[in-house]
Amino acid sequence: MSLHARWRRARAAAIGAVSLGMIATGCGGSSGGSSTDPDTLIAYTGQAGDWQRNYNPYSPDSIGGKGTIYETLFFFNVARQDEPASRLGTEYSWNDDGTELTIDLREGVTWSDGEAFDAEDVAFTFNLVRDTASFNSFGFDGDTEIVSPTQVKVTFEEAAYMDVPQLLGKTWIVPEHIWSGIEDPETDIMEEPVGTGAFVHEEFKPQAYTFAANPDYWDGEPELKKIRFVALSGNQAAADALSAGEIDFQTGPVPDMENFEQNHDGYKIITTPMNQMALVTCANTDLGCEGPQTDPAVRHAIFHAMDRDTLNSLAFQDTASEISPGYTLPERDAAYASAQLENRTASMTADVAQAEEILEAAGYTRGSDGIYAKDDVKLEMSLRVTAGWTDYITAVNTMAEQLNEAGIKVNVNQASFNETTDARNSGNFELAIDSLYPGASPDPYYVYYQFFHSSSTVPVGESTNPGWARYSNPEVDEALEALTQMNPEDGQDARQPYYDTIQAQIEEDMPYIPIMTGGTTSQFNAGKFTGWPTDVNMYAFPAVWSHPDQSEIFRNLKPAGE
Amino acid sequence: MRYYARKLGFYLVAFWAALTLNFFIPRMMPGNPVDALLGKLQQRGGQVGPEAREAYEALLGSDTGEPLWNQYFTYLGNLARGELGVATSAFPTPVSDVIGQALPWTIGLVGIATLLSFVLGVVLGAVVGWKRGSWLDSLVPATTVLSAVPYFWLALIFVLVFSTNLGWFPLNHGYDVALASGWNWEFISSVIEHGTLPALTIVVSSVGGWLLGMRNMMVSTVSEDYVLTAQAKGLRNRRILSRYAARNAVLPSVAGFAISLGFVVSGSIITEQVFSYPGIGSQLLSAVQNSDYALMQGIFLVITLAVLAANLVVDLLYGVIDPRTRVEN
Numbered sequence: 089m090s091l092h093a094r095w096r097r098a099r100a101a102a103i104g105a106v107s108l109g110m111i112a113t114g115c116g117g118s119s120g121g122s123s124t125d126p127d128t129l130i131a132y133t134g135q136a137g138d139w140q141r142n143y144n145p146y147s148p149d150s151i152g153g154k155g156t157i158y159e160t161l162f163f164f165n166v167a168r169q170d171e172p173a174s175r176l177g178t179e180y181s182w183n184d185d186g187t188e189l190t191i192d193l194r195e196g197v198t199w200s201d202g203e204a205f206d207a208e209d210v211a212f213t214f215n216l217v218r219d220t221a222s223f224n225s226f227g228f229d230g231d232t233e234i235v236s237p238t239q240v241k242v243t244f245e246e247a248a249y250m251d252v253p254q255l256l257g258k259t260w261i262v263p264e265h266i267w268s269g270i271e272d273p274e275t276d277i278m279e280e281p282v283g284t285g286a287f288v289h290e291e292f293k294p295q296a297y298t299f300a301a302n303p304d305y306w307d308g309e310p311e312l313k314k315i316r317f318v319a320l321s322g323n324q325a326a327a328d329a330l331s332a333g334e335i336d337f338q339t340g341p342v343p344d345m346e347n348f349e350q351n352h353d354g355y356k357i358i359t360t361p362m363n364q365m366a367l368v369t370c371a372n373t374d375l376g377c378e379g380p381q382t383d384p385a386v387r388h389a390i391f392h393a394m395d396r397d398t399l400n401s402l403a404f405q406d407t408a409s410e411i412s413p414g415y416t417l418p419e420r421d422a423a424y425a426s427a428q429l430e431n432r433t434a435s436m437t438a439d440v441a442q443a444e445e446i447l448e449a450a451g452y453t454r455g456s457d458g459i460y461a462k463d464d465v466k467l468e469m470s471l472r473v474t475a476g477w478t479d480y481i482t483a484v485n486t487m488a489e490q491l492n493e494a495g496i497k498v499n500v501n502q503a504s505f506n507e508t509t510d511a512r513n514s515g516n517f518e519l520a521i522d523s524l525y526p527g528a529s530p531d532p533y534y535v536y537y538q539f540f541h542s543s544s545t546v547p548v549g550e551s552t553n554p555g556w557a558r559y560s561n562p563e564v565d566e567a568l569e570a571l572t573q574m575n576p577e578d579g580q581d582a583r584q585p586y587y588d589t590i591q592a593q594i595e596e597d598m599p600y601i602p603i604m605t606g607g608t609t610s611q612f613n614a615g616k617f618t619g620w621p622t623d624v625n626m627y628a629f630p631a632v633w634s635h636p637d638q639s640e641i642f643r644n645l646k647p648a649g650e
Numbered sequence: 651m652r653y654y655a656r657k658l659g660f661y662l663v664a665f666w667a668a669l670t671l672n673f674f675i676p677r678m679m680p681g682n683p684v685d686a687l688l689g690k691l692q693q694r695g696g697q698v699g700p701e702a703r704e705a706y707e708a709l710l711g712s713d714t715g716e717p718l719w720n721q722y723f724t725y726l727g728n729l730a731r732g733e734l735g736v737a738t739s740a741f742p743t744p745v746s747d748v749i750g751q752a753l754p755w756t757i758g759l760v761g762i763a764t765l766l767s768f769v770l771g772v773v774l775g776a777v778v779g780w781k782r783g784s785w786l787d788s789l790v791p792a793t794t795v796l797s798a799v800p801y802f803w804l805a806l807i808f809v810l811v812f813s814t815n816l817g818w819f820p821l822n823h824g825y826d827v828a829l830a831s832g833w834n835w836e837f838i839s840s841v842i843e844h845g846t847l848p849a850l851t852i853v854v855s856s857v858g859g860w861l862l863g864m865r866n867m868m869v870s871t872v873s874e875d876y877v878l879t880a881q882a883k884g885l886r887n888r889r890i891l892s893r894y895a896a897r898n899a900v901l902p903s904v905a906g907f908a909i910s911l912g913f914v915v916s917g918s919i920i921t922e923q924v925f926s927y928p929g930i931g932s933q934l935l936s937a938v939q940n941s942d943y944a945l946m947q948g949i950f951l952v953i954t955l956a957v958l959a960a961n962l963v964v965d966l967l968y969g970v971i972d973p974r975t976r977v978e979n
Binding site: 125128136137138140141142147148149220221222223224274275276277291293294295296316318319320321322324325328329331332334503504505506507509510511513525551553554 | 679680681682685686687688689691692703704705706708709737739740741742743747748751752809813814821822823824825827828830831922923924925926927928932933935936939941
């Protein structure tokens with residue numbers, strides 16, 4: 089099940105819980121039973137239903153261990169513009185044309201079974217990923233050569249600068265001495281995982297598994313001694329467990345967010361803007377899209393007619409924030425934002441007059457029912473949303489009213505997650521609400537490449553993900569391809585003109601109509617542990633389900649009692 | 651003998667029909683396991699290229715391009731060999747492992763609760779029916795109201811009052827997750843402690859049905875001539891209540907009980923959701939949400955088998971208990 093689905097459904101339930109809570113006067117303190125240890129962090133990652141043991145970091149249904157047990161070479165912080173931090177790798181450098189990547193490795197690292205870590209493990213992992221299709225999520229095709237026990241060199245046929253965050257930041261290094269003996273790595277569950285990470289596997293139970301601190305960790309044994317990952321039925325149960333103090337760290341919306349810290353002694357709440365919410369439009373008539381939204385003027389009118397402040401308070405508990413039509417995150421990506429954008433960020437209030445002006449200039453006339461029409465075709469579209477995602481549903485219903493005032497009729501169409509996803513992927517929709525998710529490093533390039541490059545664009549009727557809008561613009565494609573030839577380490581000056589082009593083009597075409605940047609909200613027990621990320625020190629993306637960010641946070645925590 | 655053969659034949663046909671529906675209905679739903687999986691990965695910040703999508707399709711075997719009829723026969727063949735396949739939502743765990751892990755919890759909790767509820771309802775119903783017109787009659791509307799309250803609401807209230815506020819029972823899970831699992835008293839007592847409240851909610855919400863049915867049958871049985879005869883013979887009231895009236899009145903309830911035992915296996919999705927209790931219901935829910943056909947089929951198969959088996963047992967038992975049902979027209 090999608091994480092968002094769970095959040096939203098849970099949110100509906102959570103609202104019910106608030107009213108219940110009010111009847112019964114506040115949140116009860118004691119809970120009947122679970123023995124909680126002051127040194128054990130109890131985390132809820134959003135797992136609904138029991139765990140099925142699987143510690144294979146490359147399995148699509150892996151339950152844990154990415155980052156905590158299996159480390160990467162470097163850590164890329166998507167929450168802020170940091171330099172890549174050294175983990176199993178200490179340094180990396182490119183040759184001049186971006187086809188040879190040399191990586192220096194850390195010395196004196198051992199696997200949790202006592203064997204020494206060296207370049208053979210890295211080469212083995214890279215080759216494994218390259219040769220196993222389901223492990224290779226980013227089309228890695230480099231050849232890895234062992235230069236010395238502490239150095240490897242990866243050779244590519246073409247410049248591969250942009251593969252770095254995935255290869256160095258999301259490729260979990262596995263022990264060659266164990267994995268080389270595994271018959272089928274795709275279907276092995278790694279019952280007893282062996283890694284170099286700060287934590288080791290201790291115990292598995294279907295309702296909770298436990299990791300313990302690795303005493304031989306190369307960076308010293310972490311102060312957090314134990315982490316227990318519990319399975320609950322969903323966010324309703326999580327909200328109750330938070331109130332009872334039974335979980336210390338979870339990510340997801342909770343009822344009454346504004347007063348959360350007052351109602352939960354010792355707990356803190358943090359919201360990070362990350363996913364960019366947008367109305368996805370089936371934009372490309374050449375590939376079979378139909379409906380009024382194929383006209384860019386209509387998309388622009390919708391963009392101006394939204395009252396985002398109202399949406400934020402009604403639907404998102406004020407956790408959403410401004411969005412840029414150039415799809416750079418306003419705070420994190422300030423350095424990438426183009427000065428040439430017409431609107432640097434989308435206005436948080438509605439500008440109905442401008443929406444009307446755009447439509448009238450494009451030849452639409454208002455009918456007697458107040459809805460615009462052109463060539464006898466009414467400006468009426470359906471908007472798809474997943475049933476149960478209550479914040480999106482509130483948002484689109486509110487939006488439908490706002491757009492109606494600007495003479496645009498939108499019919500909200502709720503359907504199951506599977507049906508909505510299917511329609512979105514196959515192009516059988518007019519408008520759909522969704523989020524553009526970020527890439528593996530704090531560089532908007534990845535959002536552009538995934539959502540705006542024509543490589544994932546297919547005709548309506550064929551399934552694609554994530555090229556939902558079926559957008560194809562040769563200028564954007566060219567700019568993105570030019571960027572792949574440039575080393576980001578060389579600075580932004582040479583790259584920025586391409587970012588400017590992309591942003592200007594996608595603002596003009598607007599295949600994804602920007603709504604707002606959605607906030608990811610986490611709650612954690614700052615009374616029991618210290619060292620959590622804060623708004624001023626966002627050393628990792630504070631989402632408990634995010635790998636390897638999760639492990640960065642665990643490494644930083646200290647029991648507060650000491 | 652012909653009676654039993656006919657019955658068995660009927661059950662075989664019903665079983666085949668159920669298997670066929672199990673196969674086709676999930677496939678008529680929109681969506682497929684790969685898109686569900688990719689959606690899940692993407693929401694969590696994973697980057698998934700088109701190559702990986704194809705690889706996942708191959709890995710999960712979701713898009714083999716095989717015609718549906720071939721898939722259907724392969725499915726029947728695999729079932730005949732007892733192979734349920736791999737759960738794509740918990741890849742690469744076999745479906746039988748997922749079900750095997752969840753089923754004991756469901757049978758334990760829902761089974762015990764159903765049994766308790768039945769025994770309690772029938773005994774109370776017999777007494778209430780015997781003493782009709784007394785203050786005991788107020789038990790009928792009281793328990794019926796509890797049955798009429800939507801179960802999820804009742805369960806949430808119980809959690810709020812008994813777990814969150816009073817702290818008498820644990821909030822979540824089927825056992826204390828901090829303990830080592832095993833056959834030791836500490837763990838078993840934590841299982842009992844964690845199961846009490848969910849079981850209580852099931853009993854409270856279902857006892858009314860048994861009570862009402864039994865009470866009404868009791869009332870009509872008590873007015874039968876043989877009860878009057880027994881009273882005229884001067885038998886003790888206790889004996890008449892248990893041996894003459896209740897024994898006859900309980901027959902329809904026994905049939906109902908056998909059928910409800912069949913539904914024990916399908917679990918109680920809501921109980922498991924509210925209490926984060928392990929079991930088959932939450933597995934079914936996640937299978938549906940992830941378009942996990944293999945797991946859905948496996949769970950439906952187990953449910954179908956349980957319901958059919960329970961019905962078969964009732965049918966056969968009825969033939970024994972009540973010879974009239976065996977007579978052909």
